[in-house]
Amino acid sequence: MRAQSERLRIVSENVANSSSTAEEAGGDPYRRKTVSFGSTIDPTTGAAMVELSKIGEDTSGFRSRYDPAHPAADENGYVKLPNVNPLIEMSNMREAARSYETNLSMLENASEMRSLLIDLLK
16 A cells, blocks of 8 residues: 555656746756556565555656747757656556555455454354
8 A cells, every 4th residue: 555655646746747847948857757566575474565666767758849938948949848648647646546445445354354253253
C-alpha cells in the first residue's frame, strides 16, 4: 500500500507540473518522473513485499509550442513544455488507486477472517 501511495504522489506531481515551463529562455521544463517497483522480504514475517525501488526521469523529448511572447521562448519563439501526457498520468493514477483499494480490501478480509477464527476457537 505504501508503494502505491508513493506512486500516486509521483503521478500527482507529474499532473501538477504538466503545463509548467522553464524559468529562463531556452531552459528545460519539468521532466516527467517515473517509478520502478522491487520486492523485498519482511525480516519479521518472511513475507514478500512490494516497495518502490527507484524514482527515475522520463528521457523522452519535450513538447514545444510556438509562443514568441512567452518569457521562456527560445530565439525561434518556441517554448519547451514538459514531456507529461495527462492522459497517461490519469490512467497511471487510476491503476495505482485500484491497486491500493485491492490491497485495502485484502487487509480488511484478512482481519475479518482472523476475527472469525478467534470466535470459532472460543
